[in-house]
Amino acid sequence: MALDDDIYQLRREKLKQIEALGQPAYPRKYDFSHTISQILAEYSDKTADGLEGSRVNVKIAGRIMAIRLMGKAGFAHLQQGGQRLQIYIKKDAVGDKGFELYKLLDLGDHVGVSGYLFRTRTGELSVHVDEITFLSKDLLPLPEKWHGLTDVELRYRQRYVDLVMNPEVREVFLKRGKLVQSLRRSMEAQGFVEVETPMMQPIAGGAVARPFVTHHNTLDMDLYLRIAPELYLKRLTVGGFDRVYEINRNFRNEGLGWRWNPEFTMLEFYQAYTDYRGVMDLTQQIVEQAAKDVTGGTRTKWGEDEIDWAGPNWRRMTMRDAIIHYWPEAAGAKPEISDFTSQQSVKSLVQRFNAAHRHIAYDPKEPAGKTIAGLFDAVAEEQLIQPTIISEFPTAVSPLSKQKPDEPDWTERWEIFVGKMEIANGFSELNDPEDQRRRFESQLKERERGDEEAHQMDEDYIRALSYGMPPAGGVGLGVDRLAMLLTDSHTIRDVILFPLLRPEKGFAAEDPEDFKNETA
RNA sequence: GGGCGCGUAGCUCAAUUGGCAGAGCAACUGACUCUUAAUCAGUAGGUUGAAGGUUCGAUUCCUUCCGCGCUCACCA
Secondary structure, three states, X not given: OOOOOHHHHHHHHHHHHHHHOOOOOOOOOOOOOOOHHHHHHHXXXXXXXXXXXXXXXXXXXXXXXXXXXXXXXXXXXXXXXXEEEEEEEEHHHHHHHHHHHHHHOOOOOEEEEEEEEEEOOOOOEEEXXXXXXXXXXXXXXXXXXXXXXXXXXXXXXXXXXXXXXXXXHHHHHHHHHHHHHHHHHHHHHOOOEEOOOOOEEOOOOOOOOOOOEEEEOOXXXXXXXXXXXXXXXXXXXXXXXXXXXXXXXXXXXXXXXXXXXXXXXXXXXXXXXXXXXXXXXXXXHHHHHHHHHHHOOOEEEEOOEEEEOOHHXXXXXXXXXXXXXXOOHHHXXXXXXXXXXXXXXXXXXXXXXXXXXXXXXXXXXXXXXXXXXXXXXXXXXXXXXXXXXXXXXXXXXXXXXOEOOOOOOEEEEEEEEEOOEEEEEEEEEOOOXXXXXXXXHHHHHHHHOOOOOOOXXXXXXXXXXXXXXXXXXXXXXXXXXXXXXXXXXXXXXXXXXXXXXXOOOOOOOOXXXXXXXXXX
16 A cells, blocks of 8 residues: 555645635534434435425435546435435535535545425436535545455455445444343343453463453563353352353364464353253354344344244254264264273274264374264264254363362263354353362363363462352353354454455554563 | 465456457546436556566466465364
């Protein structure tokens, strides 16, 4: 981008000429009488005669998205609030100075106009302008007017331009806003209290992921950007907040992909005196309600498929049943429930699957439960388009969940899958401090085995549990992924306004080391 | 990180077998007082991502690098 190129200079020149006409270059305010959407809503069905009979005076503001000059008159389309309205400027009506100003306008400029509503010969609702006020200059040219901006990199880097040019992008983010609103409303309706817990944590806990590290100078300590708020929210249940939730960012230092961004938004909530089944039903309701609030119905398009969010369409099965159900024919006879009990039989399942289907990584030293979870991802996740709740996860991959009373290798935990994505995760919260210590210790063994993502020991968390945490169910819900599903967006970057990108050449940030030295 | 693909004017895209780098929109000048992808006449705009190589000649072929996209493996 050249800020000193010809068009930029030329438009600066025009801005000076506009000032010479007595219009400030960057005025402070403009008192409009209507938004464009209000006018479209109120007057779209009024006839030409009707508008002439009782004249409607309006004052609107917007960005010029199309402009046509014809000698001593002209048209333009103003865009505001994602809507467009045509204006008609006639030299006789706006005067010499007003018309001079109109001739100095460019695509992308902001103006305010006052006038009355009428219909043109072709019937388009328009404003017959009697006064133009200049509001702000667009010094850089907008992208081409009917293809818009399609270059994906530019769309993400210059989202402001993307939003001006592509109304469907604006729509996605309005829907995302409605989604978050709906989630908050559902939580509040159930008596949950919204809280904010640390983003910077001395121990990155509550999930299994690699964290980002940062440093606090005064305390001279490293801190982790949180990978989850979980352990803090559960401390709050110890403190007597029986129903708490937080909607905020988590940070995970992992790869990027169509459903992964290093920072992502999560709704996480904890409800005392219930278990995984209680929060399962609640989460299903919340999600179904969100679909209704965002889209107005319970059926949404998802690529080639249609997702039905209505209650009766939800399926529930255990992880083991899902592996059996979705077991590929090519991999031979379906597994039996008993195949999931011993290390040896799990290993042979993996071997059968790998031989027939595709290769999944397998480390014979890892716990059988971890292998089973990997097997589930490979066998079943790809098949789960319609809302499906998978329950009973291996204890080995669930260090914070309560075990099933009759099967200690399995936990009271579930996840919701929709459109081949995990969108929520909930469980009966482990509140026995001694059991929790043992789970952390076995995670530490995994860490020693080379699993960088295994959970760290958190002594203060165990101390909190030792004061007595009520029985509780807790849930994490991926807001970005739900937004993707409800807007038919097939990459997470289309529901994040400013996704992470490599820094642009020439726009590089200051070296953090320099900054450190300056402040030291 | 591996594999595949892409990078040409501000934007959207062309360029035959390796043979003069082009169009539309945007911009500039002029005409036009109901247009709407306004129209009409004219003008300007390029280190073809960068460096190197092959060749009489490279947007085109080769190598390296940079950037982007898709995809596979790990994470939600």
